[in-house]
Amino acid sequence: MERRDFIRLSVASVGAGIIAPTIALANTSKPAVGADVYYTKEAPGRWSGKVATHSPSIEIEKAGGKVTVKIVTAHEMKGYEHYIVKHVLLDQNYAFIDEQLFDPTKNQAAISTFTLHDYSGPIYALSMCNKHDLWLNGAEV
Template identity: 90%
Template sequence: MERRNFIRLSLAGAVGAGMIAPTIALADSSKLAVGADIYYTKEAPGRWSGKVTTHSPSIEIEKAGGKVTVKIVTAHEMKGYEHYIVKHVLLDQNYKFIDERLFDPIKDQAARSIFTLHDYSGPIYALSLCNKHDLWLNGAEV
């Protein structure tokens, strides 16, 4: 094959691959099965069955008028950047993002978050992300 043809075909292949890859990367997330190996739960701890008590977030709900306070605690020690809870994420009944709290393992001695919602009712979900033992989900009813 001539050098020019080789270069031309190589560039055409690279451009074609670039046009396909973003489509794959931006696949419709609504088609993902909830819990399809994306996170772990008490009921489905997967490879981390021994980590449920220290990694699954607990949720406490307090209601006062139209105000809802959601307290999330993950009973996990903060061992500096070696092993810690990175963040808590709060999701609504459709698994849509509401809020998050990032932790600094040097300053935060425990993984505790407090979120305030207004006029919310229905299921709510908390995610707890450990830097070594992945993402954990728990839910509660408001």
């Protein structure tokens, strides 16, 4: 390799080493939303035929200051081949409240119940399928 080619290649490598990480990091400043992270009934993305069995339904019961949230995903539990991995409950700011993990060898259905005290406002449920990704639904408490 000639000296000029070596210098040109070295300068290009240093430039790429400085510019490439900057370009990669520029995309991380924007939070991922919607289909970048989860699917919904309104935006099922590539899983449009899976809404009925993957979107979690939310039932809410209030008694005094106690709120019971029941999440059901009408999805079959075919052992570890195809099942709902977990339900996650989020508050109005999408902050984690609680989760229920499922064991497909023991759980026949993806049903979870959570108890909240003195909560009002929007609530969100995530349902994670091992083959068809993460699904979000919301309700008002």
